[in-house]
Amino acid sequence: MKIKLRDLQLSDKEHFFSWIKDKEVIRYSLSIFQKMKDNNEISNWFDMLLLEKSSYNKAIVDDTEKKLIGYAGIAQISETNLSGEYFIFIGNKSYHGKGIGTFVTKEIINNGFQELGLNRIMLTVSEKNIGAIKAYTNANFKTEGVMRQGFYRDGKFHDKVIMAILREEWG
Template identity: 55%
Template sequence: MITLAPLQPEHVGHFYKWIKDPEVIEYSLSAFQTMTTEAQIDAWFARTLRDESSLNRGIFTTDTQELLGYAGISGISRLNQSGEYFIFIGEKAHWGRGVGTEVTKQVLALGFTELHLNRIMLTVSEPNVGGVRAYQKAGFKVEGRLREACLRHGQFHDKLIMSVLKAEW
């Protein structure tokens, strides 16, 4: 179904389209909410490719190698053996088809086996019901709530803190 592989500089063009789509970025990085030019996206993408404290992988279809988005683990702490999971699926045609759950499972496998992490956490906007469901299917458990931590469409909503431990995985 999907394959994870390193992002390359030539992949930035996909992000131009995705970041301009309000529906695609609704529950994603706050930084995406303020990027309006290709130059801003280029700068962010270049920083992402250079970030050595993160595992960044493109999400590709196995059969056609179409780029669907990216996922990984940011803020990796070797000392604490922990990091923060993220996923961004830009191709809406692939939403609701199990891609998020499959990607999450593959990134957790990389985090626990190759990076030797003990804990992987995430935050998710509570109204992102599909995201919460995908994370739970992959083994994440809710461990807290950040009240009114996100502002979208003029309204605040809570973000959930979820995590999975290597021993639970």
Template identity: 50%
Template structure:
């Protein structure tokens, strides 16, 4: 069973392991690529849990903390935000958790946060992510060419969004 809960200081130790795992962060936030010390991770985490412009949630599967997801850059004027998800626990990859969490966060964005549009960007090589977003109702809007550099190679990022008027819960 998947539950979303607020991030707490007790969740921090998992991030030390995940952010130092190159495979876990390959398609994630660029800032994760730059963090090398525990102090950098602590500083980022403290900012993440205190930032009120974002809706951050821990992902728990059968009580085990496996990642986090939410909506960042929430604009109350434009009624929009940017979806993100990071499943750091590789034992939980490929099990449909990303799709379910995406659906849960989109629902929260529309029903609780009153958003009209939720967008995201995803690396083209992240095929599982693209499929999860499509299953959750996101549609392709465009492409950022050679927008990310990982392992010495550039790859494109896709821009996708879902509108409240098109969303099917």
């Protein structure tokens, strides 16, 4: 399997319909995903995503199978502070737990520092999302703190871990 990143395209939208409706896939994902129920809401969100100027969005593709499996990037890019917030969403469940998160995280971080000229890239992650925390740690993210009970899923509050990587720590 060969993973590559490319620009998101309008034709990628159709994949998100089934992914976002799958509770298992979105369990630890964006809060907005928890609220979207139909294709129209998902379509509107995706259209806005393509127009977003303060985000760096890339499609994650299994190049061997020529199949879209998710997307990742950096949101809320501040040109003033040279910072942004990393995100990744692997919508195709058959690719979970295969080390793709670590690979993609490292690629996006490289692009954030090289292409975008950022100094700091942060993220937040549920303490229950052990696989993601492992991927972020493997990509040299450092834990900065905890947002106590900052995450609510499955009828329970969980802590949200704040992690970041600085340009001087990357490489």
